[in-house]
Amino acid sequence: MDSWQASVEAQIRSAQERGEFDNLPGAGKPIPGRGLPYDESWWIKSFLEREQVPTDLLLPTPLLLRRRIERLPDEVRDLPTEQSVRACVADLNAEIMAWLRNPSGPRVVVRPIDADSVVRRWQADRRATGTAPVVPADTPPKPPRRAWFRRRRASS
Numbered sequence: 001m002d003s004w005q006a007s008v009e010a011q012i013r014s015a016q017e018r019g020e021f022d023n024l025p026g027a028g029k030p031i032p033g034r035g036l037p038y039d040e041s042w043w044i045k046s047f048l049e050r051e052q053v054p055t056d057l058l059l060p061t062p063l064l065l066r067r068r069i070e071r072l073p074d075e076v077r078d079l080p081t082e083q084s085v086r087a088c089v090a091d092l093n094a095e096i097m098a099w100l101r102n103p104s105g106p107r108v109v110v111r112p113i114d115a116d117s118v119v120r121r122w123q124a125d126r127r128a129t130g131t132a133p134v135v136p137a138d139t140p141p142k143p144p145r146r147a148w149f150r151r152r153r154a155s156s
Contacts, residue, residue, distance in 0.1 A: 060105030065096055069113060076122050085122050089115040 015021060033042060048055060056067060068075075072092065076085045093112045100110070 061099050062105050062108035062110050065110045085119055086115050089113055089118050
């Protein structure tokens with residue numbers, strides 16, 4: 001074991017003499033995080049910062065969905081037509097329904113979004129900013145709601 005350590009030390013010493021350790025990146029700079037209390041997850045935090053990974057990706061699915069619901073008005077604000085707004089809401093609702101069918105993560109209330117209310121808000125925002133006239137979508141009218149049961153009339 002001593003001969004192995006001696007050979008490693010000899011290699012390090014010869015590399016120093018050749019100047020291979022001169023001008024390394026970070027030379028003369030303070031060690032990052034020195035003086036801060038120990039953090040067990042320092043490595044993942046440094047990885048996320050170094051690789052510029054969005055921290056939203058670490059959230060569980062229900063919290064990601066809630067965050068997307070909160071950001072939906074900003075997401076649809078610049079969409080050109082009512083149909084595109086409804087398509088965006090439909091995509092998000094499909095993700096919500098998929099999660100509701102097979103929930104995972106913490107128990108957080110996540111409900112599907114009403115597309116009509118999002119469209120009304122989108123139209124109001126467009127009128128307020130005066131960007132473009134609101135063009136109604138070519139969607140068929142909704143059929144009237146019917147009760148799932150009917151009372152039979154007595155025949156006379």
